[in-house]
Structure formats: C-alpha cells, structure tokens
Amino acid sequence: MPGRLRVTGGSRFARRVLQELPCGCPGCIYILCPVFLRVETRVPGVIGDGKWKCSVCGYVYDEEQGEPATGTPPGAAFEGLPGDWRCPVCNAEKTAFSRTGDEEKAGPALFMKWRCSVCGYEYDEKAGEPATGTPPGTRFAEIPRTWRCPVCGAKKSAFPMVKKEELVHARAATTVSDVLIAEMEAQGITLVFGLPGTSSLGLVDALRKNQNMRYIVVRHEENAAMAASAYNKLTGKIAACLTIAGPGATNLATGLYDAKEDHAPVLSLNGQVAIQYTGPGGIQEIDQDAFFRPITVFNNTIYDKKTAVLLLTKAIKYAAIHRGVAQLSVPNDIQKEPLDAPISRRESCVAGFGIVQDDGGIERAAEVINRAMRPVIIAGWGAFDAPGEVVALARTMQAPIVTTFRAKGMLPDDHAWNAGILGSLGPPHARKLVDEADLLITLGVGFSKFTNVPLDTMMVQVDTDPIKLGKNPEGISLWSNARLLIPRLVPKLRARHDSGILAEIGNMKREWQEHIDSEADPAAVPLRPPYIMKVLSETVPDDAVISVDVGEIQWWFGRNFRMKRQRFAMSGYLGTMGFGLPGAIAAKLAYPEKTVVCITGDGGFSMAMADFVTTVKYDLPMVVVVFNNDQLAMIQVEQMMEHYPNFGTDLFNPDFAAYAEACGGTGIRVAEPSALGGAVEHAINLNSPVIIDVDTDPRRFF
Ligand SMILES: Cc1ncc(C[n+]2csc(CCOP(=O)(O)OP(=O)(O)O)c2C)c(N)n1
Ligand SMILES: [Mg+2]
Numbered sequence: 001m002p003g004r005l006r007v008t009g010g011s012r013f014a015r016r017v018l019q020e021l022p023c024g025c026p027g028c029i030y031i032l033c034p035v036f037l038r039v040e041t042r043v044p045g046v047i048g049d050g051k052w053k054c055s056v057c058g059y060v061y062d063e064e065q066g067e068p069a070t071g072t073p074p075g076a077a078f079e080g081l082p083g084d085w086r087c088p089v090c091n092a093e094k095t096a097f098s099r100t101g102d103e104e105k106a107g108p109a110l111f112m113k114w115r116c117s118v119c120g121y122e123y124d125e126k127a128g129e130p131a132t133g134t135p136p137g138t139r140f141a142e143i144p145r146t147w148r149c150p151v152c153g154a155k156k157s158a159f160p161m162v163k164k165e166e167l168v169h170a171r172a173a174t175t176v177s178d179v180l181i182a183e184m185e186a187q188g189i190t191l192v193f194g195l196p197g198t199s200s201l202g203l204v205d206a207l208r209k210n211q212n213m214r215y216i217v218v219r220h221e222e223n224a225a226m227a228a229s230a231y232n233k234l235t236g237k238i239a240a241c242l243t244i245a246g247p248g249a250t251n252l253a254t255g256l257y258d259a260k261e262d263h264a265p266v267l268s269l270n271g272q273v274a275i276q277y278t279g280p281g282g283i284q285e286i287d288q289d290a291f292f293r294p295i296t297v298f299n300n301t302i303y304d305k306k307t308a309v310l311l312l313t314k315a316i317k318y319a320a321i322h323r324g325v326a327q328l329s330v331p332n333d334i335q336k337e338p339l340d341a342p343i344s345r346r347e348s349c350v351a352g353f354g355i356v357q358d359d360g361g362i363e364r365a366a367e368v369i370n371r372a373m374r375p376v377i378i379a380g381w382g383a384f385d386a387p388g389e390v391v392a393l394a395r396t397m398q399a400p401i402v403t404t405f406r407a408k409g410m411l412p413d414d415h416a417w418n419a420g421i422l423g424s425l426g427p428p429h430a431r432k433l434v435d436e437a438d439l440l441i442t443l444g445v446g447f448s449k450f451t452n453v454p455l456d457t458m459m460v461q462v463d464t465d466p467i468k469l470g471k472n473p474e475g476i477s478l479w480s481n482a483r484l485l486i487p488r489l490v491p492k493l494r495a496r497h498d499s500g501i502l503a504e505i506g507n508m509k510r511e512w513q514e515h516i517d518s519e520a521d522p523a524a525v526p527l528r529p530p531y532i533m534k535v536l537s538e539t540v541p542d543d544a545v546i547s548v549d550v551g552e553i554q555w556w557f558g559r560n561f562r563m564k565r566q567r568f569a570m571s572g573y574l575g576t577m578g579f580g581l582p583g584a585i586a587a588k589l590a591y592p593e594k595t596v597v598c599i600t601g602d603g604g605f606s607m608a609m610a611d612f613v614t615t616v617k618y619d620l621p622m623v624v625v626v627f628n629n630d631q632l633a634m635i636q637v638e639q640m641m642e643h644y645p646n647f648g649t650d651l652f653n654p655d656f657a658a659y660a661e662a663c664g665g666t667g668i669r670v671a672e673p674s675a676l677g678g679a680v681e682h683a684i685n686l687n688s689p690v691i692i693d694v695d696t697d698p699r700r701f702f
Contacts, residue, residue, distance in 0.1 A: 051100040052078045057090035060100060113162035114140045119152035122162060165343060169305065172340035176305045177206035179341040180269070180330065183309050185212050187316050187349065189238050189267060191231060191589060192216070193224035197244030199271030199284060202335025204242070216589070216618060219610040221248050223582040225255020225266065226571075226608070230547065230583035232264040233569040235590045238319060240267040245329070246284030249291065254576055256295050256325045261573035262406075265319035265326075268292070272301060272329040288329045297324035305337045309344035317349040355464055356485055357478040365460045365476045366492035372439035375399040378422060378453060379482075381406040381572075382444010382463060386483035390443060391417055393486050398496040399441070400505050402430045404451045406572050409563040419505050420512070423451045425558040429508035443482040447471055448573065516560055526695040527673050529553070529627065533560035536599070536625065539680040540566065544595040545587040549580030549604035552633040552700065557599055578607035581624065585611065588620040595684050596622040602653050603632045609659065615689040616664040623683040624691045626656050629698035637700050660691035671695040 050063030061067060066074040069088040072081060078097065085094045111126035123129055123143075128136035131150040134143060140159065147156045174182075180203065184190070193216045196204040207215045218224045224241040231239040241256075243249055249270045259266040273285040292299045298318030302308045308330075315326035357365075369375060377399050379390050387410050394401050400419040403410055405426075411418040420430045434440065434454065441460045447453055447468070459475035461468075462482050469477035478485060519530035533556050540546065546568040548557050554570060569587065571579035580600035588596045605626050615622055632649040639646050657667030666686055668679045676694065683690040 050078070052097040053100045054087045054090065054092050055096045055098060056092040057087060059087055059089040061097065111137075112140065114159040115162045116149045116152060116154050117158050117160060118154040119149060121149055121151040123159060165306065168343055169337075169339050172338040174339060174341060175202060175206065175335065176302070176308045176330070176337050176339045177202040177335045178209065179339045179344065180308055180312050181206040181210050181213060182341060183312050183346070184240060184267070184269075184316075185210060187313070189240050189316065190214060191228075191239040192242050192269075193218055193227045193239065194242035195219070195221055195224065195244070195248060196242075197248055197271065199245040199273055199332045200242060200248070200335075201271075202332070203269065203271065203330060206335075207242070214589070215242075216585070216614065218582075218614055220608070221251035222253075222255050222578065223585070223608055223611045223614075225252040225268070226258060226576075226579055226582035227255075227586040227589075228266045228268075229255055229259035229262065229264045230569045230579070230586035231590055232259065232266060233262060233583075234545065234567060234587055237590075238265045238267055238316065239586070240269055242269045243271065244284065245270060245272045245288065245332075246286050249286065249288055249329075253291075253295065254574075254578070255582070256292075256327075258571050258574040258576055258579065259325050260295050260297075262571070263323040265323055267315060267319055268296075268325055268327040270327065270329045271335070272331040274333040275303070275331045288327070292325075292327040295325055296327045297322035298326035298328075300327070301329040301331070302334055303331070305334055305339050306344070308334070308339060309341065309346045313346040313349065317347060320349055354481050354484045355479055356488060357480045359488075361476070361478050362485070362489055362492065365478055366489060368458065368460060368476055369397060369439065369441065369489075370494045372397075372458070374437050375439040375441060376433050376437040377401045378404070378434070378440055378442045378445050378451075379407050379410055380404045380443060380445030380451075383407065383482040384410050384444075386443075386481075386486065387411050389483050389486035391415075392490055393441070396490050396493050396495065397441075398499045398501050400433050400501060402426070402434060404445055404448075405558050406446070406570075408558060409566060409568055412564050413562045414564075416502055416506065419509065421558060422453070423558075425555050427508070427512040427559075429512060432508075433505075442471075446573070519560070522673050524673065524697065525671070526629070526697045527670070527676065528697050529556040530560050531673055532625075532627065532676065532694060532696065533557065535676045535680065536597070537562040539677055539684070540597050541595045541684070542566065544597055545569075545591050547580050547583030547587055547596070547598045549583075549598070549600035550575050550577045550634075551601040551604055551627075552629075552637065552698075553599050553601045553604070553627045555634065555700075577601075577604040580604055581608040581611055581615075584622045584624065585615060585620060588615070588622050596620075598622060598624040600624060600626055601633070602626055602628045602630065602651055602656070605656070606651075606653070609656075612660065612665065612689065612691065613663040620689060621687045622689055623680065624660075624689070625680070626691060626693050627696040628653060628656060628693050629696040631698035633698040633700075636698060656691050656693040660689070660693075663689075665689035665691065667691050667693065669693045669695070 052061045061078055063077055066072045066076050067088055114123045125139055128134045128138050129150055145156055190212055191214050195217055207213050221243050228239040228241045241252060243252055256268060272288060273282050298315045300311050302311055311328055315328045319326035375397050377394055379401055383390055384407050390401060394417040401417045402419050402422040405421055405423055408421055419433055420427045422430045422434055437457060439458045443462045455472055459472040461471055461475055462478045462480050462485055463469050464481055466479050520534040521528050521531055542564040544566045546566055548554050548568055548570040550571055569583050580598045584596050584598035630651050636646055636649045657669040660667030670676050670679050670692055679692050683692055
C-alpha cells in the first residue's frame with residue numbers, strides 16, 4: 001500500500017513515516033493527515049494514475065492496460081508513445097490528450113467528518129465546533145481526549161470516521177457493475193437478455209467477466225423482455241433484461257407489460273446517461289423513472305454507488321414478493337466507479353412463502369361445501385402447482401374440475417376429473433357444468449372476461465392476493481395458497497359416495513372429442529387449423545415445452561390441442577402478438593433437454609422474427625410452426641362478429657422457410673396435409689432451429 005501514496009509537503013520525516021506505513025488503511029492515513037500539507041492517494045480511476053483523456057471523443061488511455069488496438073503493451077507510459085500515435089477511437093493526434101484527473105487532483109477530501117454513534121451528530125473538521133470552542137480546520141485527532149459530543153455528551157471514542165466507508169469503496173478493485181452482477185448471481189439470477197450500447201458498457205463488461213452469467217444478445221429489446229417474462233412463467237425463476245438508456249429502455253415496454261399483466265417477476269436493469277448529462281435534451285436521455293412507473297412494482301435509479309447493492313436486493317425482493325417488474329437504472333458513470341462488495345448494505349429476500357387461512361375460515365368454507373349438491377372446482381394459474389391436491393379435493397367432493405386457459409395442462413386432458421377449459425374456447429360441457437353448479441370453488445382464478453365465471457353462484461374463493469378476494473360478496477373468501485389450503489380443508493369435508501359425476505364427465509368429454517376429431521379434415525387444402533392441432537397433438541412429445549403466440553392459433557391451441565404432460569406459456573392478460581418466438585427462446589434456455597415448439601401466426605411471428613437468427617447463434621433447437629394464412633385471421637373473425645366488412649387484415653408475407661435457411665436454420669414448407677406429421681417429426685429430430693411454414697386456411701369455420 002505505501003506504493004499507492006504520493007506524499008508532498010510536510011517534513012521529510014513525516015513523508016517517510018507515511019510512505020512506510022505498514023497497512024495504508026484509510027484510517028491510518030487520515031489520522032496522520034494533519035502532519036502533512038498534501039497527501040494524494042492513488043485511487044484507481046480517480047486521480048492522476050496514468051490515464052490520459054482524448055479531448056475529441058473522450059476515450060481514456062490507461063497506461064496500466066495499454067491499448068491492444070494500437071499495439072501498445074500494458075505499462076507503456078503515455079509520454080513515451082510515438083509522436084504519431086493516434087486515438088484508437090477517433091484518430092485524434094496524441095496532442096489532443098491530457099492527463100485525466102487534473103481537475104480531481106485533490107483526491108478524497110482532506111477534511112474528514114466524524115459521526116457520533118450515539119446521537120448521529122457529525123463533527124466536521126473543516127467547520128470545527130463553536131459550541132466546544134473547536135476552531136475550523138481542527139483535525140479530529142488533534143481534539144483532546146476529554147472532548148465530548150456537543151449534542152449528547154458521548155465520549156470522543158464514540159465517533160467513527162464518516163468517510164471511511166467511501167474510502168474503502170474508492171480503493172476497491174471491483175466496479176459497481178461487477179458488484180451488481182455478482183449480487184444478481186448470488187440471488188439466483190444468472191440469465192440476462194439484452195442488447196449492449198453506450199450507456200450499458202460497464203454492466204455488459206461485468207457480465208462478460210462473470211463466468212456464471214449467461215448473456216443472450218437479442219435483435220430487439222422487446223424480445224428480451226418478453227423472453228424474461230416467459231422464463232418466469234415457465235420456471236418460476238427470475239431472469240433479467242439489460243438495455244441502454246432511452247430507446248433500449250423504451251423498446252422493452254411491451255415485454256415488460258406482459259410480465260406485469262401476468263404477474264411474472266422480471267428484473268430490468270437499464271443503463272442511464274452519465275449523471276452530468278441527465279435532464280431533458282441529453283442524447284438518449286429519457287425520464288426512465290417516469291417511463292417505467294406504470295409498468296413496475298419497483299422503480300429506481302442508483303445515484304450513489306453506496307446504495308447500489310441495497311437497491312438491487314430491494315428490486316429483486318419487490319419483483320418476487322409483488323410478482324412484477326423491478327426496474328433499476330444505473331447511470332453510465334456510476335457503473336464504472338470502484339465499489340467494494342463486502343461492505344455494501346443489502347437486504348435478503350424470502351424465497352417463497354405460504355399463506356393459509358385461519359381454521360375459522362376453513363370451517364366456514366367446509367360447512368358451505370358440505371351443503372352443496374352440485375359443486376364444481378375452477379382451477380386457475382394459482383393452483384397450477386397443486387394438481388395432486390386439486391384432484392384430492394375433487395374426489396372428496398365428487399366435483400368436476402374445470403380450468404382457466406392459463407391452467408391448461410395442470411392435469412392431462414384425459415385425466416378423469418378434468419372437464420376442460422372454462423371460457424369461450426372451451427368445450428360447451430364445461431360451461432354447462434358451471435352454469436348448473438350450486439357452488440363454485442375457485443382456486444387461484446384471475447376472473448378474466450374470457451373465463452367469465454358466474455359471480456352470482458355461491459362461491460368459495462381461494463387466492464393468495466387478498467385484493468382479488470370477495471368476488472361474490474355472499475361467498476367465502478380464503479386467503480391461502482391452494483396447495484397448502486386443500487390438505488387442511490379436505491379432512492373437514494363430508495365423504496360423498498360415487499355420485500356418477502365421473503361417468504357423466506367421461507361421456508361429455510368423449511362426445512366433445514369426437515366432435516373435435518370430426519373437424520380435423522385430413523384432405524383440406526390449405527390445411528385446416530383443427531387438422532394441424534390434431535397432428536401436433538399426436539407428434540409433439542409428452543414432455544415438450546410449448547410457447548403459444550396470440551391470434552387464431554391461440555384459440556385453436558386452447559380448444560383443440562390435447563395436452564398430455566407438456567407445459568406451455570402464452571401472453572395471458574396483455575394478449576400481445578410477438579410472444580411466441582421469445583417465449584420459445586426462454587423455454588429452450590430453461591429446459592435445454594426438452595423439445596421446444598413455438599406455435600405462432602404469420603402476423604405474430606413477423607413481429608418477433610428478427611430473433612430467429614438468435615436461436616441459430618446460440619444453438620437453441622426448436623420447431624417454430626408458422627400458421628401461414630396471409631391474414632390477421634383473428635381480426636377477420638372479430639370483424640365478422642361485429643358485422644364489419646373485412647378490411648386491413650390481409651398480410652403480404654416473405655417466404656418464412658427461405659428466411660429460416662437465410663438465418664442458418666432449416667426451413668420446411670408444408671402445403672399438403674399428409675406431409676405435416678412427417679415434417680414435424682423430422683424437425684424435432686433435426687435438433688436445430690427449424691421453421692415449418694404451413695399453408696393454413698384463415699377461416700375459423702366458414
Ligand atoms: C401487439 C399486438 N397488436 C395487435 C393485436 C391485435 N390482434 C390480436 S390477434 C391479431 C391477429 C394475429 O394474426 P396472426 O399472428 O397472423 O395469427 P392468426 O390470427 O392469423 O392466427 C391481432 C392483430 C395484438 N393482440 N397484439
Ligand atoms: Mg395469420
């Protein structure tokens with residue numbers, strides 16, 4: 001450490017003492033400070049430590065690092081560089097460079113502050129302390145031992161140096177970015193989607209240095225946010241996006257809104273312009289705080305590096321607990337400042353928590369359930385992690401289970417108690433069961449217009465969000481995780497004998513399946529969506545992961561695809577086109593050993609297709625099935641429903657199969673129904689990114 005000090009002024013003896021200090025810790029330096037006239041700590045990146053700045057473009061030549069681009073080795077003194085050496089960034093002459101830090105030469109403040117650990121009063125060496133007769137400029141070390149705090153009377157020994165923490169940070173070998181990325185890793189966030197730029201270089205470099213982080217560079221930031229959202233929907237784990245200030249941040253909006261609407265925790269780490277340029281009119285400067293406010297459950301900017309870790313840990317905590325998007329902007333200059341991780345303040349986050357209603361509430365629910373004659377269970381996304389518990393409840397109550405669209409796949413379609421999806425794409429018998437029920441037990445249901453749960457039927461409503469409870473004011477609201485509640489509820493229920501409901505469900509499902517099968521015309525050209533769904537149901541592996549886009553394809557998938565053990569993700573409440581491809585990217589990253597299938601329309605795919613090349617770049621095998629109907633077909637149907645003439649929905653498409661090949665993947669065009677099954681199987685076996693461009697009939701039925 002002595003080598004890091006340059007001491008000028010003061011007696012020769014004093015200079016020697018300081019230079020030979022054994023530890024060089026800031027405490028020692030500043031206790032001895034009064035002895036000297038001037039002390040410069042050679043803090044990396046702060047004071048004349050061999051850095052030279054180009055006055056044209058701002059590039060900094062660092063003598064310690066040298067400059068590989070100009071063949072200048074590490075350790076080469078700037079003054080020794082040849083006269084014709086030029087700036088590697090803007091080609092300015094060597095004379096355009098001046099030593100950095102001249103303006104910052106003073107280094108850390110000579111005058112220190114000392115804080116009373118009892119009352120918080122701060123003694124400022126510069127100001128002195130009139131109440132105790134201590135003149136301005138008096139070093140704390142010079143104050144007599146008997147001196148006491150002028151506010152609370154605490155002893156002098158109760159005063160630690162205020163600046164100590166700052167000094168340790170300033171001497172750190174790591175930057176704010178290094179520390180932030182390391183903290184993300186420590187909190188289990190190791191997957192980052194983004195696109196680098198000026199205001200995120202520090203963060204991106206920290207990602208590069210951290211071997212445990214995976215950085216997927218996308219071609220459009222919307223796909224980064226959408227993939228992060230999908231990753232959480234599929235795994236329950238948090239992924240991050242990382243963009244630049246301004247346009248990078250605004251491009252995230254739709255993907256982050258998808259996460260917000262579907263309560264999928266996501267961390268959005270964004271560069272921000274250097275603090276000195278902040279304000280209207282700065283290049284790429286936008287008011288990110290205002291921009292992200294309606295999207296986020298946590299929204300902040302790191303203005304002071306000492307708060308970096310604390311704000312990051314809070315951001316992750318908010319995202320996890322409030323189930324939404326946490327946004328943290330990190331100004332360009334702050335990203336690169338030195339920061340020592342171990343002494344940073346942080347908070348921890350509860351990994352997960354279970355909520356169960358008190359026994360009184362459960363008793364009341366049991367009484368209501370025991371009185372019911374035709375109870376029906378509606379299982380939503382909130383019960384997705386509890387299939388076994390939900391079936392146990394169904395058996396005890398002899399009640400059919402219907403699910404929301406999002407909970408499709410909670411149980412296989414052929415499970416005896418699963419009566420299908422309740423909603424406009426579900427089977428009519430699911431609606432009939434619910435309409436005829438005298439009690440509905442809703443488990444983690446979102447109550448969307450689409451599911452259309454009747455609110456005037458007696459209800460036992462279970463949800464982890466107390467605000468969502470009370471949909472039926474006469475009903476029973478249980479603030480609980482369905483998974484934890486059901487085992488406590490079931491023992492309180494009367495055992496029912498076989499009511500014949502299981503046979504009734506079986507008959508209804510058989511009839512519905514026959515109807516669905518009859519729709520799947522194997523001869524129709526262009527291919528009919530029910531036929532495509534039938535083929536996909538037969539060929540997609542039982543444990544595949546499916547990402548579904550928005551449009552008619554989504555309607556047909558919900559209605560006609562027969563789920564086995566597959567898992568799927570979609571844009572639920574935002575219902576945004578363009579979810580399919582980034583959702584599939586996230587799925588493959590989450591489950592590299594599984595087959596990933598993207599079901600998308602020509603409209604939805606073309607919103608996200610720039611990132612098909614990303615699947616090739618990162619070797620993410622997947623089968624993208626494009627229902628190519630040259631139409632925004634769902635809008636065509638909506639126009640028909642509202643008796644508008646069809647207008648503005650036709651699409652002029654590129655050749656998607658050729659596009660796949662141009663990206664380095666495989667493209668297969670299917671125009672004959674008989675070719676589809678073989679094409680899907682071949683695409684799965686190729687184990688590389690494939691687009692199957694299917695010539696599809698845009699009509700729903702007529
Ligand atoms: C970002 C976005 N813009 C517009 C819409 C409205 N919208 C819903 S479905 C749809 C058509 C989707 O077309 P395509 O992807 O080709 O699927 P198809 O309906 O033809 O199966 C549109 C425009 C939307 N949901 N999201
Ligand atoms: Mg279409």
